Amino acid sequence: MSIITIIGAGQMASALSFPATGNNNKVRLVGTPLDRNIIDTAKDTGFHSTLKRQLPKTGIEYYQIEDVNKALDGADVAICGVSSFGVDWFADNILPIIPEDIPLLSITKGMITKEDGEMINYPQYFLSKLPCNKKLSINAVGGPCTSYELADKDNSEVVFCGEDINILRNLKSLFETSYYHISLSTDIVGVECAVALKNAYALGVSLAIGLAIGPDGSGKEHYNSQAALFGQSIKEAKHILKLVGAGEENIIYFGGDLYVTVFGGRTRRIGTLLGQGFSFDEAMEQLKGVTLESIIIASRAAKHIRSLAYKGIVKLSDFPMIIHIDDIINSGASVDIPWKAFESEKI
Template identity: 75%
Template sequence: MSIITFVGAGQMASALSFPATENGHEVRLVGTHLDREIIETAEASGFHPTLKRQLPNEGIKYYQIEDVELALDGTNAVLCGVSSFGVDWFCEKILPLIPDSVPLLLVTKGMIALADGFMITYPDYFISKLPDGKKLSINAIGGPCTSYELADKDHSAVAFCGTDIEILRRFKKLFETSYYHISLSTDVVGVECAVALKNAYALGVSLAVGLAIGTDGSGKEHYNSQAALFGQSVKEMKHLLEIINGGAENIIYGAGDLYVTIFGGRTRKIGTLLGRGFSFEKAMGELEGITLESIVIATRTACCVRRLAKRGMLQLSDFPLLMHVDNIINNGAAVDIPWTSFETEKY
């Protein structure tokens, strides 16, 4: 049996308690300062109020953030369960507490934009934030997997990525089950970029849902337009992977994650509202209190693409959907899908 300390009691981290405890490991679920109610409710009843599932009856111990050092005592692995909005908090408050011998696995998906136009993965960003002299093995999860369906034990296929294949194999043994299938990759840039980009493009595909439903909500959802935007999304994502020297095979994780994201959740909601004609401000108002990583990654990616275009490393015309999504979010543009920009001629 191993002890795995989960810091962050959000939906995905909490869903991962199912395969971990089924494999006989002890999960120590630590809530951040934003998770107090989750920890209180789960400890009292076993029910997770945002995942809306009963957590495993055995194998979980619950901790508030003040007891994080106790939860880390004797642990064999740590899982970072915060969203992209909590990354800097985790780097400042938690990274210094993790022993160098204990590997870290991130559920957080996203990239950090640098001033030179490039983006770095969260594992690389975490490494850059380590205190002087401290060394940690920092790894991440990518791929199409929603927290609800993982908790319901639907078959899910993901990738664990990191620089040390032996540590990845250790993580695989901790979490793999008959329904949670794990591939391993040392191409951290490729895996992380592929799954981060899906947030921006899922918003783009969801615009078609809103356009079909219409302003008054009486329309019928169509699939030709969604499929067309899905294909354009995969094309642009694959091109970005090539530019950053990520393995093209990683597009399977980005495309799979894109597929599952456009069927529901926060990103579909914001894209649908925008497609129905809501202004960005009004759409965000409708979703008040909901964190939207799609907005962050779309803005960061578009900024990165523009900077690279200025350096002559790519053409903005190769990313018409991304540029349109960015214009909607940051410039108040109305939804007007640039369909003709997607057309090509091949000889």
């Protein structure tokens, strides 16, 4: 039995308690300052108020953030369970107190775009934020897996990535079950870029849903247009992965994650609203209080592409979809899918 300390009681982080306890590990679920009600409710009833599921009846303990040091004491693994909006908080407050002999596994999907337009993933960002002379094994989870279906024990395929394959193998042994299937990769840049980009492009694919159902929602959802946007997403993501030096196999993680994200969740909702004709501000008002990582990732990805175009490394015309998404989000553009720009000739 191992002790797994999960810091951040969001949906996916909490869903990981199912395979973890299923393998007879002990889970310590620690809430961030924003998770107090989640932890209080779970401690009293076992019910997770945002995941909408009963958490495992045995093998799990609950902690508020002021008890995080107690929760880390004697732990074998630490999990970063915050959203993209909590990455800086985690880096400033949690990284410094994680013992060096405890590997970190991050479930947060995303990336940071530096002032010069360079794009780095969260494991790279965490490494850059470590206190001087501190070493920490920082690993991450990618792949198509929704929190509620993981909690329901639906078969899911994910990938754990990190620098040390032996650490990854140990992490896999703690979490892999008959329904939670884990591949391993030392291509951190490739995996993390792939699974981060899917949020941006899932918003773009979802525009077609809104366009089809119309402003009042009475229309019929179409799939030809979604498939066309899905294909363009693959084309652009494959290009970006090559630019960052990622292995081509990572497009599998992008494609799978894109598929599951388009079929449900927050990103689908914002894309659909925009496609229906709501302005970005109007759509955001309707989704007030909802964590929308896709907005951040789309903006950062577009900033990276624009910086490469400015340097003459790429052409903006090779990325019409992500640029249009960025124009909608940050320049007030109306949805006008650049279908003609997707066409190509192959001789």
